[in-house]
Amino acid sequence: xxxxxxxxxxxxxxxxxxxxxxxxxxxxxxxxxxxxxxxxxxxxxxxxxxxxxxxxxxxxxxxxxxxxxxxxxxxxxxxxxxxxxxxxxxxxxxxxxxxxxxxxxxxxxxxxxxxxxxxxxxxxxxxxxxxxxxxxxxxxxxxxxxxxxxxxxxxxxxxxxxxxxxxxxxxxxxxxxxxxxxxxxxxxxxxxxxxxxxxxxxxxxxxxxxxxxxxxxxxxxxxxxxxxxxxxxxxxxxxxxxxxxxxxxxxxxxxxxxxxxxxxxxxxxxxxxxxxxxxxxxxxxxxxxxxxxxxxxxxxxxxxxxxxxxxx
Numbered sequence: 001x002x003x004x005x006x007x008x009x010x011x012x013x014x015x016x017x018x019x020x021x022x023x024x025x026x027x028x029x030x031x032x033x034x035x036x037x038x039x040x041x042x043x044x045x046x047x048x049x050x051x052x053x054x055x056x057x058x059x060x061x062x063x064x065x066x067x068x069x070x071x072x073x074x075x076x077x078x079x080x081x082x083x084x085x086x087x088x089x090x091x092x093x094x095x096x097x098x099x100x101x102x103x104x105x106x107x108x109x110x111x112x113x114x115x116x117x118x119x120x121x122x123x124x125x126x127x128x129x130x131x132x133x134x135x136x137x138x139x140x141x142x143x144x145x146x147x148x149x150x151x152x153x154x155x156x157x158x159x160x161x162x163x164x165x166x167x168x169x170x171x172x173x174x175x176x177x178x179x180x181x182x183x184x185x186x187x188x189x190x191x192x193x194x195x196x197x198x199x200x201x202x203x204x205x206x207x208x209x210x211x212x213x214x215x216x217x218x219x220x221x222x223x224x225x226x227x228x229x230x231x232x233x234x235x236x237x238x239x240x241x242x243x244x245x246x247x248x249x250x251x252x253x254x255x256x257x258x259x260x261x262x263x264x265x266x267x268x269x270x271x272x273x274x275x276x277x278x279x280x281x282x283x284x285x286x287x288x289x290x291x292x293x294x295x296x297x298x299x300x301x302x303x304x305x306x307x308x309x310x311x312x
Contacts (some may be wrong), residue, residue, distance in 0.1 A: 009138050009164030010236055013100050014208040016067035017264065019067070022297045023256070025102065026062055026289075027240070027268030028055050028090055029072035032079070034272045036285060048082040053284070057092045059097055061286035062293050068138075070238075070266045074099035091137055101137040102238070102266075108143030108150050108167065110119075115153040122157035122165070139164040141216060141238070146195065151200065155213060159204055164212035165203055169194045170228065172218025172241030190224065191231070196231050210236040210262065217255055219247025219265065226254025229262065237263040242296065243270030249303030260309040 041047035076087035107117035124131035201213030219241035274288035304310040
């Protein structure tokens, strides 16, 4: 497809969503406890091997129906350097299966530290007379609440290497409102952050009409998601909170534009643990995950149709 050839991160994601008719991502936020054989692991190395194998099985079961995976680094950091090896290899395997990769790392700092984070996930690291990508993902999540000097290194790497970021705006957790909903200058703080995201992304627009600098907007706050969609022109949304956190298709329809685009919805535990759903009793994890991913696709499609936004 033409957008895939253009090279920008957002155009690659946009094209993948259109190709599969599915604006959803599988979150491989895999704890050892989620893996059926997990109780057998008594070392970090064994735990990490089982997690990686499980992730690969799920990717093989899902790659033809989902456009992307989101991999949460914290779930792998628990298992030390072996866990981070599994994190890297999960992303590499997903990429080898043609999936868009999102590293959920929520990095954000200042000065050289922020620059190092940005190079680690989006850019390259100097090694002797050459440079090498450490993780080489398509997108990373970023916490920009430290201010513009913390996010600028990520934007620079996005521009140089045609990568993308999703910046925390209105998160899906229960207590997000303690700070994000506070009013300042006559509007909630998350709205101000959204406006900054729109401003920062205006210089890295894709041919699809969206920027590679996107926003994290939780499925658990439908009214806020709908309001942000109307305000943040050209800002693509990563929407967590679907499934076990309580979000459903009807909650997230407002995050999409009138063409049924502009957002990708992530589900983690509802896919990772689908085999434990009583309705899936007797199914293997791969078949159960695929069944749930298909159900999720249909749920979102139905919600977009009901909102007059379905255009796939």
